[in-house]
Amino acid sequence: xxxxxxxxxxxxxxxxxxxxxxxxxxxxxxxxxxxxxxxxxxxxxxxxxxxxxxxxxxxxxxxxxxxxxxxxxxxxxxxxxxxxxxxxxxxxxxxxxxxxxxxxxxxxxxxxxxxxxxxxxxxxxxxxxxxxxxxxxxxxxxxxxxxxxxxxxxxxxxxxxxxxxxxxxxxxxxxxxxxxxxxxxxxxxxxxxxxxxxxxxxxxxxxxxxxxxxxxxxxxxxxxxxxxxxxxxxxxxxxxxxxxxxxxxxxxxxxxxxxxxxxxxxxxxxxxxxxxxxxxxxxxxxxxxxxxxxxxxxxxxxxxxxxxxxxxxxxxxxxxxxxxxxxxxxxxxxxxxxxxxxxxxxxxxxxxxxxxxxxxxxxxxxxxxxxxxxxxxxxxxxxxxxxxxxxxxxxxxxxxxxxxxxxxxxxxxxxxxxxxxxxxxxxxxxxxxxxxxxxxxxxxxxxxxxxxxxxxxxxxxxxxxxxxxxxxxxxxxxxxxxxxxxxxxxxxxxxxxxxxxxxxxxxxxxxxxxxxxxxxxxxxxxxxxxxxxxxxxxxxxxxxxxxxxxxxxxxxxxxxxxxxxxxxxxxxxxxxxxxxxxxxxxxxxxx
Numbered sequence: 327x328x329x330x331x332x333x334x335x336x337x338x339x340x341x342x343x344x345x346x347x348x349x350x351x352x353x354x355x356x357x358x359x360x361x362x363x364x365x366x367x368x369x370x371x372x373x374x375x376x377x378x379x380x381x382x383x384x385x386x387x388x389x390x391x392x393x394x395x396x397x398x399x400x401x402x403x404x405x406x407x408x409x410x411x412x413x414x415x416x417x418x419x420x421x422x423x424x425x426x427x428x429x430x431x432x433x434x435x436x437x438x439x440x441x442x443x444x445x446x447x448x449x450x451x452x453x454x455x456x457x458x459x460x461x462x463x464x465x466x467x468x469x470x471x472x473x474x475x476x477x478x479x480x481x482x483x484x485x486x487x488x489x490x491x492x493x494x495x496x497x498x499x500x501x502x503x504x505x506x507x508x509x510x511x512x513x514x515x516x517x518x519x520x521x522x523x524x525x526x527x528x529x530x531x532x533x534x535x536x537x538x539x540x541x542x543x544x545x546x547x548x549x550x551x552x553x554x555x556x557x558x559x560x561x562x563x564x565x566x567x568x569x570x571x572x573x574x575x576x577x578x579x580x581x582x583x584x585x586x587x588x589x590x591x592x593x594x595x596x597x598x599x600x601x602x603x604x605x606x607x608x609x610x611x612x613x614x615x616x617x618x619x620x621x622x623x624x625x626x627x628x629x630x631x632x633x634x635x636x637x638x639x640x641x642x643x644x645x646x647x648x649x650x651x652x653x654x655x656x657x658x659x660x661x662x663x664x665x666x667x668x669x670x671x672x673x674x675x676x677x678x679x680x681x682x683x684x685x686x687x688x689x690x691x692x693x694x695x696x697x698x699x700x701x702x703x704x705x706x707x708x709x710x711x712x713x714x715x716x717x718x719x720x721x722x723x724x725x726x727x728x729x730x731x732x733x734x735x736x737x738x739x740x741x742x743x744x745x746x747x748x749x750x751x752x753x754x755x756x757x758x759x760x761x762x763x764x765x766x767x768x769x770x771x772x773x774x775x776x777x778x779x780x781x782x783x784x785x786x787x788x789x790x791x792x793x794x795x796x797x798x799x800x801x802x803x804x805x806x807x808x809x810x811x812x813x814x815x816x817x818x819x820x821x822x823x824x825x826x827x828x829x830x831x832x833x834x835x836x837x838x839x840x841x842x843x844x845x846x847x848x849x850x851x852x853x854x855x856x857x858x859x860x861x862x863x864x865x866x867x868x869x870x871x872x873x874x875x876x877x878x879x880x881x882x883x884x885x886x887x888x889x890x891x892x893x894x895x896x897x898x899x900x901x902x903x904x905x906x907x908x909x910x911x912x913x914x915x916x917x
Contacts, residue, residue, distance in 0.1 A: 492519035495890050495897060497869070505864070506889075508901045509871035513685065513718050513834060513888040516745040516805075517795050524750050524791050531787040540781040547786035551755075554793045555746075558727040559757055561736035566760025570773070571753070571781040571789075575717035575743035576610030578754035579679075582739050583614055584775050586677040586711045589762045592769030595709070598676040602666050602710075604640045606879055608687045609679065609715055618679055621687045622879030636670050638662040640684060641693045644827045644838065645846065645877060652694050660697050664704045677711040677739075678704075682729035685718040686873050689836025689884030690829055692724075698735040711738040711762075717754070718834070721745035722796060722891065725806025725832030732831065738762065751788035752779070796891075805833040805891040808898070815902040816887065822906075824855070824913040833891055838876055839883040841916075848882035855916060856883030862908035868901065 479486060487499035495518060497505045507515060517524075531547065538545055552569035559567050570585070572578050583601055590598035603609065605620035616625060617633040620640070625632060639647045641659045648658050667675045678701060684691040705712040714737040719729035723745055726732055730740070739762070743754035766773055779785070796802055809832035816835050817828050826840030839856060841849045849855040856872040863870050876882030889901065 494518050494520065495893055503867070505867050505869050506897070506901055506904065508863075508868050508887050508889050508905070509885075510888050510890055511749060511869075512744070512871060513723065513886055514744045514749040515890045516722060516833075517748045517792060517799075517801060518890040518892040519749075521750075521795065523795060524748070524788060527787055527791040528750070528784070531784050536784045538783055539778070540776060545781065545783040545786065547783040547790065548781040551786040551789045551793075554790055555742070555755055555757055558721065558793075559740065560728065560731055560734075563736070563740070563757060563759055566763075567757050568760065568763040570756040570758070571786060572755065572777055573752040573779045573782070573785070574754045575741070576612045576615045576754075577777060578717065578741045578743055578756050579610045579615040579618070579715065580612055581756045581775060582713050582741050582758075583618065583677070583679070585739065585756060585758060585762065585773065586713065588774060589711065589765050590676050592765045595673070597673045598709075600636060600670055600675045601677045601679050601713075602636045602638060602663060602670075602675060603679045604684075605637045606640045606642065606687050606875065607681055607684060607715075609681075610717075620879070621875060623875055636666045636675075638666050640688065640691070641697050642684070642688060642691055643694060644691070644829070645882075653696075657694060657696055657700060660700045660704070663701055664708075667704070667708050667710060672708040672710070675708065675710050677713050679713040679715060681715045681719065682732070683719045683724060683831055683834060685834070685886065686871070687879075688876055689838055689873055689886055690831070690834050690888075691836065692729075692829065692831050693733070695733070698730060698733040702735050702737075705738075713737060713739040713741065715741050717741055717743035718745075721793070722802035722805050723832055723834050723888065725802065725809050727802065729831070746792070747785065747789050748792045750792060751785040753785045753789050755789075801891040808891065808893060808895075809833040809835075811895060812887070812889075812893075812898050812901075815898055816905075819902070819906060819909060822909045822913050824849075824916060825909065830887075833888055833893075835887045836884055837887070839885075848877050849916065851881045853916065855912070856885060858912045858915070859883075859885065859908055862912050863905060866904035866908050868904040868908070870905070 487501065487503065489497055490500050491498050492507070495507050497507050497519065499505075507519070510516065535545065535547070540548075548571055551571065555569045556564055556567045570581055572581055586601070587599055590596065601618050603618040603620055605622075607618075607620040608624070609615045609619045611624075613628070613631055614633070616628060617635050619625060620637050639659050639662055641657075643652050646655065646659075648655065650658060663678060667678075680693075680701070682693060682698065702712055704710070712735075714728070714730050716728050716730070720740065720742040721727070721744075723729070724732065728740060728742075730737055736759075738759050740757040741754070742757065746755055747753035809830075812833065813828075813830055813835055816830075816837065819825050819837065820828060823843060824839050824841070825837055826843050826846055827836075827838040829836055829838075839849065839859065841847045851874070856874050860870060860872045871886040871888070873884050873886070874882060876884050887901070887905070889897075893901070
């Protein structure tokens with residue numbers, strides 16, 4: 327069966343429900359006649375394939391992880407961040423190189439050939455400095471998902487490349503292609519792929535204790551991870567905060583919402599159940615999390631199933647819903663919070679939930695200075711819990727432990743995920759202030775909630791190992807410094823007429839695509855501008871994280887750039903050069 331060149335698949339929490347916009351290219355027409363089944367592998371072929379796969383896995387496990395040698399990091403020119411530099415965010419000159427030393431030079435390194443202009447997806451031929459990955463047997467040998475007879479993929483009818491291994495900032499597929507992971511998957515990978523120390527922790531933990539149900543045991547692993555998370559937290563959370571461990575971001579949001587509800591029940595205010603959130607936000611794909619999500623396109627198919635929850639406009643200066651400019655606007659968008667609470671009735675509102683930096687649905691949009699402090703005041707006045715959704719921004723992504731640290735604000739609940747395990751295990755966490763925990767202790771004495779894999783010891787051990795690795799190599803400080811280097815280079819892409827805005831914090835940046843820069847008019851959704859840029863980047867061997875709906879949730883294209891914190895200055899140049907070429911090609915096609 328003939329097919330087009332395989333395209334990459336987006337993964338992660340924030341990709342749910344948008345397959346029709348961001349799916350890989352459809353398979354070419356043709357193939358087997360209708361009604362015929364794909365022939366299954368014969369028994370001898372299956373046995374041979376199994377043996378081959380086992381040998382490949384064994385070989386992979388014995389490999390040393392490959393890292394890119396670091397070139398001296400050029401001095402980044404100072405850029406005007408959306409927020410002013412915060413105290414403690416900067417490193418002393420030379421710190422970055424010292425931080426990188428144990429990460430990038432402490433293990434056996436594999437030299438990567440520099441290229442002037444890479445071939446599509448950078449196919450590495452045998453005999454080059456890196457051997458090509460050996461294709462898997464069957465249809466996957468061509469690098470697509472065509473042979474996935476029983477897998478239910480995100481997007482039906484599309485070919486996906488088959489990922490087989492990864493190291494550093496690179497992911498390899500079964501056809502020998504390699505991709506620069508410029509978005510950390512769904513802004514997940516923080517310490518890079520293939521870190522040997524994490525793999526060793528996983529192996530030891532699986533042998534010792536892989537599972538113990540949280541209704542029957544607590545474990546040393548969950549205790550240790552809770553201590554490490556609390557140590558990262560702001561304010562009194564360091565001393566009295568309590569951590570509830572789950573398997574990912576959506577579970578963590580569900581947990582936070584239910585925890586807020588039970589807190590009010592235990593304190594004699596059972597009428598409080600509503601959660602105010604913002605339009606053009608994303609908080610998860612489960613029904614409770616989707617109810618508080620403000621992404622119109624993701625909500626639409628499931629609208630009859632969703633709970634009615636109040637939403638207010640986002641803090642989104644590029645497309646201000648009031649047509650105002652900061653700071654003369656008086657931060658009108660946050661005043662909508664108090665308006666919503668008063669309209670709903672303070673006796674009915676349990677919490678306000680928001681992303682400090684809006685991720686997938688707007689493309690790395692930070693709140694303006696003063697927004698979060700005012701939100702804190704409003705919530706305190708009306709006995710409404712303030713919940714910070716830091717699933718994407720937490721654990722160093724913005725160059726601070728948590729993004730709320732940029733504004734010196736103490737939420738009542740922080741939700742974490744993604745970077746908490748760096749992609750090495752399913753893991754999420756809810757960090758609540760001590761008074762919430764104490765209220766439940768004085769009440770019924772138990773949290774009426776739980777999942778099978780809550781506080782899973784294997785995932786907890788991995789989370790602790792990732793946090794230890796971040797601390798050992800000072801990678802959060804590195805994310806702050808290298809994030810400015812990345813931002814400086816990305817801002818230069820505004821020379822492309824289709825680039826309307828570049829914004830971000832730390833190692834989390836967004837680029838918004840427009841038809842007209844002056845009017846900020848987006849391309850029609852039918853043109854699929856974001857999709858075209860994604861595919862052009864794939865042809866350049868670069869992974870980005872695309873999104874849409876930046877204008878009213880229906881049209882407007884943007885994408886995220888959020889590589890691992892270990893990326894070097896030379897690799898940032900490589901990333902931006904690939905993106906530059908992709909934008910130029912798509913911009914020319916759209917004009």
